[in-house]
Amino acid sequence: MHYVVGDVHGHVEHLVAALRNAKLLDSDRAWCGGQARLTVLGDCFDRGPDGIAVVDLVRRLQDQAGTAGGRVDALIGNHEILALGMNLFGDRLVSSDLGGRRSFARSWAVNGGQVHDQERLTDDHIAWLRGLDSVILAGPDLLLHADTTEYLRWGDTSEQINDAIREVLAGDDLERWWECWVRLTSRYAxxxxxxxxxxxxxxxxxxxxxxxxxxxxxxxxxxxxPSQVTGPLSYAGGRALAIDGGIAGGGPCLVVRLDHEPETNQPHRR
Ligand SMILES: [Mn+2]
Structure with a gap:
């Protein structure tokens, strides 16, 4: 079974409760999902109380699930770029911006950046975050953080896109980092x-x-x-599934099981 969750935005207790409810986490907060798979679709940071605790939990579950024959992955979200960009560049101005007023510090401040997260971000966290994928193809499901086609600007395959974004995040070119943040912040494609x-x-x-x-x-x-949302939303003729319940706006933390049972799966393709 494959589960997805995303946009926890520091609300680690919501995540713990939702994972317990899905029977992936036991009362000691340890992985009990066996061989199940969980993919965290990005945006662990900002807005909420403890983004670092979210990252630490995901990383611990990654180890525990691996030992149990399961698998936990995380994708880069725009708020991971923002948290890392704030850490790396602070208020350095983006020179390609002709108005000369843009910086990670400004965007971080207006997009729910948390001092508490920045203070506790270690080199170890940073190395892990910089190595994350941006796109994962899992069976029939293409997993992304953002509902945008901007990913295609980095390549024609998931591998190319992941490698290209990792290369940007491995370096210290502010303009290219800023481009990452802007592209992964677009939506509603x-x-x-x-x-x-x-x-x-x-x-x-x-x-x-x-x-x-x-x-x-x-x-x-x-x-x-957001408080009225109870489950994921299938739209675009079934070609898209939105799973962000809107925790940051008072909505639920949705842990969504991606059902593709052979006997119930209807062919999507003409
Ligand atoms: Mn986002």
Whole structure:
């Protein structure tokens, strides 16, 4: 079984409760999911109380699941870029910005940056975060943090995209880091009148039958208040699944099981 969760934004207790509810975590906060797979779709940091605790929990579960024959992965979200960019560049101005006012420090401050997270970010955290993938193809599901086609600017395959972003994050070129932050912050690529076509074109290039993403509150697609959200949202003709319940806005932490049982799976392709 493969589960996804995302956009925890420092709300580690919400994550613990949701993983327990999904029977992936026991009462001692240890992995009890056996051979199950869990992918964390990014945005562990900012807005909430303890982004570092979220990262530490994910990393511990990664070790424990590995030992149990399971698997835990995490994807880079725009807030990982923001937290690392703040750490690396602070208030250095982005020179490609002609207004000359942009910096990671400014964006961090207006996007829920937490001093507490910055103070406790270690070299070990930074090395782990810099090595994360941005795109994972898992069976029929293409897992992304953000609902954007901007990933395709880095390459034509998941491997190319992951390598290209890792290369940017391994370096210290502010302009290229800033480009990463901007691209991974865009959204709603699959929600327009032609969203199904846009999603299909992305799937044709990168593989998979369905895009699974976080980043944009489900409530902003449905017009609900985040507190009314109870599950993931399938849209774009079934080609996209939004899983961000909107914890940062008072919504639930959704741990979503990606069901693809052979006997119940309907063919998506014509
Ligand atoms: Mn995001």
């Amino acid at each position: 699959f929600a327009g009148f032609d969203g199904e076509r846009v999603a299909e074109e992305m799937l044709d290039r990168l593989g998979g039958e369905r895009i699974v993403h976080g980043h944009s509150f489900i409530s902003t697609f449905t017009g609900q208040d």
